[in-house]
Amino acid sequence: MTADLTEEDEFLIIGCDGVWDVFRSKNAVDFARRRLQEHNDPGMCSKDLVNEALKRKSGDNLTVVVVCFQSNPPPNLIAPRARVRRSFSAEGLRELQSFLDSVAN
Secondary structure, three states, rough: OOOOOOOOOOEEEEEEEHHHOOOOOOHHHHHHHHHHHHHHOHHHHHHOOOOOOHHOOOOOOOOOEEEEOOOOOOOOOOOOOOOOOOOOOOOHHHHHHHHHHHHHO
């Protein structure tokens, strides 16, 4: 199997099942990204992942290797703010007002 790397590929986490028993993939990536932003050391990041897996009570073997594809730390990701639509019916607003009035008295 081969894969072409892109500029968006920052690092790779290779871990045995003891890691994946207590981390979801996205959680491990987020955890590793934060650590690499702090110290940009893949060896230390690997140890951090193992230590966190131990804290999360992993009961299996723990081996992790983090491979960085770029020399700079991963950039901060800015997630777009979710737009939540809120709507109330007239009846819902009356019930809410009635409840708030009863609490205030």
